[in-house]
Amino acid sequence: MRADAQRNLARVLAAAEEVLTRDGLTASMRTIAGHAGVGVGTIYRQFPTKEALYQAIVMDRQRRLAEEAQALFTAADPGAALFSFFTRIVEDATVKKVFADALAGTGIDVKAATAGTYDIRGAVETLLTRAQRAGAVREEVGMAELLALLTAACLAAQHQGWDEELRTRTLAVMFHGLRP
Amino acid sequence: MRADAQRNLARVLAAAEEVLTRDGLTASMRTIAGHAGVGVGTIYRQFPTKEALYQAIVMDRQRRLAEEAQALFTAADPGAALFSFFTRIVEDATVKKVFADALAGTGIDVKAATAGTYDIRGAVETLLTRAQRAGAVREEVGMAELLALLTAACLAAQHQGWDEELRTRTLAVMFHGLRP
Amino acid sequence: MRADAQRNLARVLAAAEEVLTRDGLTASMRTIAGHAGVGVGTIYRQFPTKEALYQAIVMDRQRRLAEEAQALFTAADPGAALFSFFTRIVEDATVKKVFADALAGTGIDVKAATAGTYDIRGAVETLLTRAQRAGAVREEVGMAELLALLTAACLAAQHQGWDEELRTRTLAVMFHGLRP
Amino acid sequence: MRADAQRNLARVLAAAEEVLTRDGLTASMRTIAGHAGVGVGTIYRQFPTKEALYQAIVMDRQRRLAEEAQALFTAADPGAALFSFFTRIVEDATVKKVFADALAGTGIDVKAATAGTYDIRGAVETLLTRAQRAGAVREEVGMAELLALLTAACLAAQHQGWDEELRTRTLAVMFHGLRP
DNA sequence: CATGAATGAGGTTTCATTCAT
DNA sequence: TATGAATGAAACCTCATTCAT
Structure with a gap:
């Protein structure tokens, strides 16, 4: 080039x-x-299309998040690792409308392009499994609801403009709900 | 008229x-x-504006929800009352794109017109206080994070099209996080 | 309206x-x-589309031509009637790019919308049959080649800007070719 | 170069x-x-311009046709030679959108560049004169209408996608019109 | 000299809003 | 008062042409 x-x-x-x-x-x-x-x-x-540009932005984001997740796979405290990654994603979404839109699928179907390329979902699953094995998260919590919580937090954080305190307090409730 | x-x-x-x-x-x-x-x-x-019409719809919704809340003020089990109202709102959001949009503020700022007219916030506060007095919700949980959770659940439920099982499981984690 | x-x-x-x-x-x-x-x-x-507007123009034209044709059905000299209608269409096309475009189908398929509404083709067929019965046109001439000649004359007249003399002389050759 | x-x-x-x-x-x-x-x-x-490239293509075509015409100047049957050249050009146009477009002047004026460079017109004139001397074409037919017929046939053949039979039948009428 | 990235005017179409009927 | 026709800005996207590399 x-x-x-x-x-x-x-x-x-x-x-x-x-x-x-x-x-x-x-x-x-x-x-x-x-x-x-x-x-x-x-x-x-x-980018042949507005959608393509948009997807490129979102994919780039996912790539970076996937890398951050990888670094947490070997963390000493698996529970803290999961919660830390979760918090990290929500922090981002707080100021980035694209990602909330992307998670929400507003207007454009971003799944098609991003699926399987950078596997955020897989990363979260790994972190969840490790946290459960370490006894930091209840066994009956499944991936589906964990991702639902994550999406929910991102969307609300973006749109309501959660400040740091509100984010901390709200995630604290969610994390409390995940623990045994 | x-x-x-x-x-x-x-x-x-x-x-x-x-x-x-x-x-x-x-x-x-x-x-x-x-x-x-x-x-x-x-x-x-x-309605002088599309936005005004939109706000009227959302306000109407809020009015009805506020009425439903009122009916729960005297329920026998205050914890169940709070969780039931919470669930009720999320169920609605699952199939009503407007309210999720409104909560998400997509394109139109709905806060200005709806603030203080029908007091959903007050209703939730009453239910929360009663639930805390009854020992069903931890004392340190504040209104801010409760509303944040509610908003988050509504947005995600709509955007992701939560089915009944996912809704139940996700709210279960949230409610678990609220309990002592 | x-x-x-x-x-x-x-x-x-x-x-x-x-x-x-x-x-x-x-x-x-x-x-x-x-x-x-x-x-x-x-x-x-x-007109929901540029194409729709275009078709409306062309259809209107066809309607008027169909009416003119009808008036010639009972003419005393069937041969002159056919040649006169033929000339009339070509005269129009000489200064109207739309109709040449329409006949040519440039870019837009106009047949779909106009087919069967105002039957120019049918009108020409009637005039041809009468002319043949009167012995003014050879029996072996078919509709297909007559329409081909008509289209050809329209396209060329439009694009080359045939003046009256050239039109007369060229059509004279065509008509000579049609006669016994 | x-x-x-x-x-x-x-x-x-x-x-x-x-x-x-x-x-x-x-x-x-x-x-x-x-x-x-x-x-x-x-x-x-x-080619400084799209139009210039386009003109070059058309000129190249004209050059080749002019060469073919030259070969027919000494043919035994001058009438057949003219009709054969005529048919040859129309056959080409049937499948070549450029030449019909060029003849039709769609969007670009091709006359300016091609006039007088390769003398199709002169070639046709020679063939016509020989055919008239041989008594195969009427004396009163002029170059103007012969070229008009040729153009017309090319345009219609391309635009309507004349098949071989229709081409034969339509040209038969034209040729009949040219003969004594 | 060849390349193809950059430009930006211009194309068709939609839609919130106004105002003649 | 109700209607819906009219408006025109603004959206996405294409492509002939220029010019840095």
């Missing part, structure tokens, strides 16, 4: 993350292009 | 609830007017 | 005929709307 | 003929460049 193309791709991704993060899916392509300092055509060269 | 105007107001509200509930904020004014069997101008006579 | 709507519909059709007639399918909706003195939305109210 | 430049010119022309022939003027420069295996810039080095 040419040097200028690479530079522009980076600028587009940065602008898209910033704008989509702030405004969600309502952000127009022109706004994103404006923030990146490029023409709309430049975005369309890399 | 003339009789026909009153009838039209009712029809508009009913149609708006049905259509917004099904399609969320993407529903167009023409679609709503069509379902109500009136012209768009008739809607604009009552 | 309301009076203003009817007036605007007429203006839109007139403008569309003028502009599409001159520029063919490349004419933009904004240009047409500008000529009509209305907003683009006004056109889209009546 | 450097060897590689010459090779590229040939590839561009071949690709352009193939693609324009198939898709007509709607074909994009990128599609043509892709088929040629070069970048769009390479095309623009040789």
Whole structure:
């Protein structure tokens, strides 16, 4: 890839993350292009569709989160590891409208593109299993409800603008509910 | 207000609830007017803005929920009363896109108009206080996190289409987290 | 239909005929709307699609031609009647790009909408049959080649801008070819 | 001209003929460049404009046809020679969208560039004169109407997708019209 | 000299809102 | 008063053309 193309791709991704993060899916392509300092055509060269750009942003996010999860697989305290990852995701969602939108599936089906690429779900499952083996989480808690809780927290955090204290207190209740 | 105007107001509200509930904020004014069997101008006579109509629907919902809450104030088991009301709200949200949208603030800020009119917050507070007095909920749980949990559950239930089992299991974890 | 709507519909059709007639399918909706003195939305109210507007223009044309044909069914000289109708259509096409486009099917399939509504084909067939019975046209000439000749003349007349003399001379050769 | 430049010119022309022939003027420069295996810039080095490329294709076609005509100048049967050349051109047009488009002037005015370069007109004139001298074509038929007939047949053949039978029958009528 | 990334005007279409009827 | 036709800004996307690499 040419040097200028690479530079522009980076600028587009940065602008898209910033704008989509702030405004969600309502952000127009022109706004994103404006923030990146490029023409709309430049975005369309890399991403054939608004949806494709959006998915790229979300996938990038998932990749980074999946890496963070991996680092926690070998943590000394499995319970703390799960709760820490959970908190980490919610912290992100608090200020990033895209991810909440993505989790919510508002308008665009993001599952298709992200499925199986970076496996957040698998990462959470590993962390859950380890936490249960360590006795930090009740045996009867399943993946389905854990993910439901996670999604719920992300959506609400984004939209209501949870501050740090509220996030801490609300997650504390959820974590209390997960423990034996 | 003339009789026909009153009838039209009712029809508009009913149609708006049905259509917004099904399609969320993407529903167009023409679609709503069509379902109500009136012209768009008739809607604009009552509601100066799409946002205003939308707020009216949400307020109406809140009014009804507040009434249901009131009926639970004197229930024999205060813990069950709180959990039952909580479940009731989430059940609704599962199939009503508007309320989740409203809670999520997608596109329209609904807080301004609804704040303080019908006091869902007050109702929940009463139920919480009674449940805590009865020892069914931990003392240190505050209103802020209780409402945050409620919002979170509503948003996720709608967006992910929680079925009955998932709803039961997820709320079970939340309720477990609220109990001593 | 309301009076203003009817007036605007007429203006839109007139403008569309003028502009599409001159520029063919490349004419933009904004240009047409500008000529009509209305907003683009006004056109889209009546015609859900650019194609639909285009078809309306073409159908209107076909209707008028079908009427002219009908008047010739009882003409004293069946041979002259056929040739006269043939000439009439080509004259039109000489200055109307739409009809040449329509016959050519450039970009838009107009057959679907116009088929069977106003039966130009049927009219020509009637005129041909009468001319053949009167001995003015050879028996072995079929509808297929007659329509092919007609289409060919229209397309070429439009695009090359046949003047009256060229039209007369060229059609003279065609008519000579049809006669015994 | 450097060897590689010459090779590229040939590839561009071949690709352009193939693609324009198939898709007509709607074909994009990128599609043509892709088929040629070069970048769009390479095309623009040789042809300042899409129109220029297009004209080059059409001119090339005309050159080849002019050569074929030349070969017929000394044919034994001058009438058959004219009709054969006529048929030959129409056959081509039946499957080549460019030439019909070119003749039809869809979007681009091709006359300017092609006029007088390769003298199709002169070739036809020679064939016509010989045919008239041999008594195979009426004396009063002029070049103007002969070319008009030719154009007309090409346009209609392409646009309507004349099959072999229809082409034969329609040209038969035209030829009958030309004969004494 | 070849490449193809970048540009941005322009295309069609939708829809909240206004206002003549 | 109710209607729905009219408005026109704004959305997404394409593509001929230019120019940095």
